[in-house]
Amino acid sequence: MASIQFIQAGVEIPIFNANSRSLKNRLMQIATGGTLLFDHSGHVVVRALHDLSFQLADGDRVGLVGHNGAGKSTLLRVLSGVYAPTHGQVLLQGQVASLIDVSLGIDHEATGRENIFLRGALLGLSKKQIQENLDSIIAFSELGDFINMPVRTYSSGMHLRLAFSISTVIRPEILLMDEWLSVGDEGFKHKAEAQMAELVESTKILVIASHSRDLIMKICNRVLWLEHGMIKMDGSPDEVCGAYFL
Amino acid sequence: MHYSSLVLLLAWQDIRGRYRRSAIGPFWLTISMGVMIASIGFVFGQIFSTPMDEYLPFLASGIILWAFITGTINEGCTGFIDAEGIIKQLPIPLFVHILRVLWRNVLILAHNILMLPLVLLVMGKGLSFVALWAIPGLLLVVLCLSWVALLFATLCARYRDLPQIIASVLQVSFYLTPIIWMPSMLPDRVGVVFLGLNPFYHLLELIRSPLLGQVPSLTSWVVVAAIALFGWLFTLFVFSRLHKRVAYWL
Numbered sequence: 001m002a003s004i005q006f007i008q009a010g011v012e013i014p015i016f017n018a019n020s021r022s023l024k025n026r027l028m029q030i031a032t033g034g035t036l037l038f039d040h041s042g043h044v045v046v047r048a049l050h051d052l053s054f055q056l057a058d059g060d061r062v063g064l065v066g067h068n069g070a071g072k073s074t075l076l077r078v079l080s081g082v083y084a085p086t087h088g089q090v091l092l093q094g095q096v097a098s099l100i101d102v103s104l105g106i107d108h109e110a111t112g113r114e115n116i117f118l119r120g121a122l123l124g125l126s127k128k129q130i131q132e133n134l135d136s137i138i139a140f141s142e143l144g145d146f147i148n149m150p151v152r153t154y155s156s157g158m159h160l161r162l163a164f165s166i167s168t169v170i171r172p173e174i175l176l177m178d179e180w181l182s183v184g185d186e187g188f189k190h191k192a193e194a195q196m197a198e199l200v201e202s203t204k205i206l207v208i209a210s211h212s213r214d215l216i217m218k219i220c221n222r223v224l225w226l227e228h229g230m231i232k233m234d235g236s237p238d239e240v241c242g243a244y245f246l
Numbered sequence: 247m248h249y250s251s252l253v254l255l256l257a258w259q260d261i262r263g264r265y266r267r268s269a270i271g272p273f274w275l276t277i278s279m280g281v282m283i284a285s286i287g288f289v290f291g292q293i294f295s296t297p298m299d300e301y302l303p304f305l306a307s308g309i310i311l312w313a314f315i316t317g318t319i320n321e322g323c324t325g326f327i328d329a330e331g332i333i334k335q336l337p338i339p340l341f342v343h344i345l346r347v348l349w350r351n352v353l354i355l356a357h358n359i360l361m362l363p364l365v366l367l368v369m370g371k372g373l374s375f376v377a378l379w380a381i382p383g384l385l386l387v388v389l390c391l392s393w394v395a396l397l398f399a400t401l402c403a404r405y406r407d408l409p410q411i412i413a414s415v416l417q418v419s420f421y422l423t424p425i426i427w428m429p430s431m432l433p434d435r436v437g438v439v440f441l442g443l444n445p446f447y448h449l450l451e452l453i454r455s456p457l458l459g460q461v462p463s464l465t466s467w468v469v470v471a472a473i474a475l476f477g478w479l480f481t482l483f484v485f486s487r488l489h490k491r492v493a494y495w496l
Contacts, residue, residue, distance in 0.1 A: 104336070
């Protein structure tokens with residue numbers, strides 16, 4: 001069983017190189033981004049998330065919507081465990097994996113094969129697990145002999161195919177995504193869609209940030225609308241999308 | 247436990263990345279170390295007019311170990327800063343990035359140390375069984391360096407001027423520590439300060455003196471063990487308070 005519980009959780013990110021003097025007399029509430037504040041020692045902080053309380057349980061397919069800087073990415077980082085909340089509490093149960101940056105850790109000078117091991121290890125797979133999946137990853141990527149070439153020789157499409165093929169091997173209980181992954185030419189896209197669908201199907205909780213109404217209507221059964229780091233609306237896709245995507 | 251393969255992979259990748267497409271790869275480390283030892287050895291051996299068969303092995307082992315110690319500390323400072331991309335995306339334990347720095351520098355040391363048998367051979371000296379003392383010595387030194395790297399990585403993530411400050415301090419320490427010059431060249435009174443109170447001297451002695459055929463003094467063992475123990479206690483105290491902040495500082 002997987003579950004996520006936010007209890008009045010908030011995130012304030014300190015900014016050490018901002019010129020606080022130039023900000024002091026300015027209006028703090030701005031159109032995009034979190035709220036800018038000063039902490040007790042006079043540093044500028046961005047209040048990226050504020051007073052969030054919600055619960056997610058098995059079967060939840062949550063869409064995150066909101067304008068740029070509304071806190072979607074920060075929320076995903078809290079969910080992945082990268083950011084510990086600076087206020088309140090976050091209780092996570094279940095193994096989390098994120099498909100936010102599938103190219104992270106890929107070394108351009110290393111071969112595709114070496115990168116499978118590198119990226120796989122970053123995703124938390126053991127060497128044995130990678131070895132077991134190696135053939136299917138290579139087959140799926142359709143890179144053929146290029147798998148033994150340095151990644152810098154790849155086209156950007158090939159690069160993404162490799163990253164996609166490795167990253168979708170994992171089967172986490174909680175999956176985090178920033179927009180849908182769609183890669184490759186027509187033929188590959190079809191295959192990738194099926195792989196993604198299977199991955200999403202096997203996870204217990206999915207949280208995906210997206211600006212696409214169609215995507216959210218298609219895969220989500222719940223939507224959180226963030227604005228200035230707070231929840232503006234929490235409800236069914238019909239309800240929230242109706243209000244957000246006017 | 248499965249993070250161990252990640253550490254080995256990342257560290258090895260770092261080394262390979264530096265020397266990719268070069269024909270002899272990381273053995274450039276060995277060669278440039280050899281050139282440095284030969285040139286400093288020639289110049290300062292003349293200046294100090296010490297017998298080469300005594301001076302050169304001392305210099306070679308000292309410089310190789312110094313490169314290891316300072317390399318680990320300097321790269322430790324940027325251990326978290328360099329791993330920003332990973333730290334802000336994946337919840338991998340932060341100590342993995344420190345182990346990556348440690349292991350990378352151990353690998354570099356393994357390449358550099360190849361110069362030492364060569365120097366000993368040329369100078370007509372051998373290694374005795376006493377050299378085996380260098381192994382526990384190295385382990386204890388690594389234990390010290392690991393807390394230093396963890397502490398500095400954490401503080402440097404927050405205070406970005408620190409890496410430069412630490413680099414300058416290490417630069418100065420190179421001249422204050424007997425590496426180019428030998429302890430026997432010091433007048434007695436000065437020796438107490440430059441040797442006894444210099445932690446780098448004790449760190450070096452633990453590995454260098456067995457390589458040169460002498461068992462390290464009990465004082466050096468005690469000093470380094472104390473540095474390891476109290477350093478780790480202090481670092482754990484600081485790190486347990488700050489580790490959740492590191493991702494926000496990057």
